[in-house]
Amino acid sequence: MTATVPAALASADTTGEPLLALDDIQAHIVPGFPDTDQRFVGLRLPDGDRSGDAARAMLRELTPLVTSARAGLRHRALRRTTGAAGDGVAAAVALSARCLRALGHPELAAVDEALGVGMAERRSLRDPAPKNWAVGAPGAEIDILVILAADDETQLAVAEAPLLDPGHGLTVVHRESARRLPGDIEHFGFRDGISQPSLRGLVDADTPLAARHPMPPMPDGRAYARPGDVLLWPGQFLFGLPRQSSTSATRPADPRRVPDLARNGSLLVYRKLAQDVAAFRGDTAAMASALSVEPGTLRAWLVGRRPDGSPLSRDETDPGPGELNHFGYDDDVPPGAGVRGARADPDGARCPLAAHIRKVNPRDQETEQGIQQNTLTMMILRRGIPYGPLYEDAPDAERGLLFLCYQTDLARQFELLAQRWANRTDRPRQGLPNGLDMIIGRTRPGDPRQAPLPAGTVSTMVDYVTPQGGAYLFTPSIPALRALSEG
Known part of the structure; x- marks a missing residue:
């Protein structure tokens, strides 16, 4: 084990890192929802010609509620500095390949082969047979997943109620409540969520998304935001941005070519x-x-x-x-x-x-x-x-x-x-x-x-x-x- 601290400690360079569109990116991707309680509602589109209209109508209701990465970062910073619980409900929305096709955008369903095929048909994980699934079984696949998060269960129930109303023409095929356990453990008793990569990218011309701390030169050649938090180019998680290179730990690879509507989205x-x-x-x-x-x-x-x-x-x-x-x-x-x-x-x-x-x-x-x-x-x-x-x-x-x-x-x-x-x-x-x-x-x-x-x-x-x-x-x-x- 190295016994002395290297003489020169330097923060990671931000040269070439992209300015992140924080008002466009959903907060559940970056920085994530820190709230204690979450609700998950899975909706299924009707079959036939009405599916596209039903999807558009639902998205018109949901889109104004979706939390941006900028709002999510403000919320997280407030919790960290004041210790106060959040006020209000954060929301995120994700869509199936079937929904994207119904909306008239098969090119979005084709940005990833596995997305286009769907989890039930992928058959690569040794999961139980899809007919036995509690979530996403054949005929009950999720087309629109709505994620709601808050520190107040009453607020969550109010936000969730319109999604459960059959008047919107979609079928509720999945509903789950989740809550963080004391000490952020999982049910086997181990603390969870400790190791996460940090994203490269700037929130403004001078400020990186992940604050950089002095680090000793690391033998693996990787860049770190702080000890243990490896820095990755954001294209690993967000379409249209520089990706991690397979040959260099610090230099990026070019963004993947994707349709314009895929940019700043994720799988x-x-x-x-x-x-x-x-x-x-x-x-x-x-x-x-x-x-x-x-x-x-x-x-x-x-x-x-x-x-x-x-x-x-x-x-x-x-x-x-x-x-x-x-x-x-x-x-x-x-x-x-x-x-x-x-x-x-x-x-x-x-x-x-x-x-x-x-x-x-x-x-x-x-x-x-x-x-x-x-x-x-x-x-x-x-x-x-x-x-x-x-x-x-x-x-x-x-x-x-x-x-x-x-x-x-x-x-x-x-x-x-x-x-x-x-x-x-x-x-x-x-x-x-x-x-x-x-x-x-x-x-x-x-x-x-x-x-x-x-x-x-x-x-x-x-x-x-x-x-x-x-x-x-x-x-x-x-x-x-x-x-x-x-x-």
């Missing part, structure tokens, strides 16, 4: 993931007993972090806020900018290769996809939130995670992480026994789930997380929503 993955807390606790306790380790130790191995969010790749069990993500796997990470360094863990001696956080985010490792820099092109913006009560409050209730993420390439980003890495034992690290992601990974029916851990290999037939369906959707910019509503 949304929406999935309902049921969590079986009793099965997770009981099965992992049995595994731990067989390996003569504590259940908490084994569960942390499966996740890659301890319940408080501290990473297993760090020796410290009490990392400061900047140290939660200031670590790598292949290289030692130097100290600096007020954080301690961290030793490399290339073979998974501390954080197993099968750990959830390592399977879906290899960080500075090379993978079967290529060099370290290429891995940056596969990252996603996660916007998930738990649903259902804490297990201790209602053991028999339904609970889980509403998984949401944004990207501009469903196959190259979400599907690669969820299928080619989480579901396969030979990925992402080549030449080593990676094992399955025991938290979200899925095998073929009848096959056990296995993972090598520091104390021995574990195996189970128990699913802790069960996908219950969802949708691939396009989240347009606010001007695009307005244009679509006007025909």
Whole structure:
């Protein structure tokens, strides 16, 4: 481990970063909704010639309610500086390929192959058969997803009521309430949402979206906004903007060519993931007993972090806020900018290769996809939130995670992480026994789930997380929503 702070610490350069259209981008993409409560309403268009008119009428009602990124940033800054809960309801809208076609814009449905086909037909995730889905089953697919967020449930109920009125001519095919759990944990008891990329881009001529802090030179060559927060070009998540290069960690690739109405929009993955807390606790306790380790130790191995969010790749069990993500796997990470360094863990001696956080985010490792820099092109913006009560409050209730993420390439980003890495034992690290992601990974029916851990290999037939369906959707910019509503 590097023992001294490098003499020169420099903030990341903003040269060439684009001015972001914060009044156009939906706030659920950037910066996300920080509110405690969210409601999700999925609407289905009628069949036949009336579908386009019904979609336009609904969008005319919804578009004025959608929260912009600029308003979202103001809201977030106010919460951070005053600690006050938000006042009012934030809203976001996303559309299916079927809806885009009904609106007369098949070119938008074609910006991504997986979007055009739809999640139910994609069949690449080893999910249960779509006919058994609770969300997005054949004939009940979501065409318009409305996301509402607030710190006041009464305000949410008032905002939601018009969507549930059958007078608008659309069918409500999905409705879910979600709430952040104390300490931002998920239902298995681990702090969630810790590791997120920071977007390059400017909010005005002199101010970057992500504030830049002094950083030591990093061995992986990446740029960081602050310790642990890797900087990515915004085209990874927003159409029409510079993208991450597969060969350079700091220089951008050209924007993808997309229709004008796709610009500043993004692709949304929406999935309902049921969590079986009793099965997770009981099965992992049995595994731990067989390996003569504590259940908490084994569960942390499966996740890659301890319940408080501290990473297993760090020796410290009490990392400061900047140290939660200031670590790598292949290289030692130097100290600096007020954080301690961290030793490399290339073979998974501390954080197993099968750990959830390592399977879906290899960080500075090379993978079967290529060099370290290429891995940056596969990252996603996660916007998930738990649903259902804490297990201790209602053991028999339904609970889980509403998984949401944004990207501009469903196959190259979400599907690669969820299928080619989480579901396969030979990925992402080549030449080593990676094992399955025991938290979200899925095998073929009848096959056990296995993972090598520091104390021995574990195996189970128990699913802790069960996908219950969802949708691939396009989240347009606010001007695009307005244009679509006007025909």
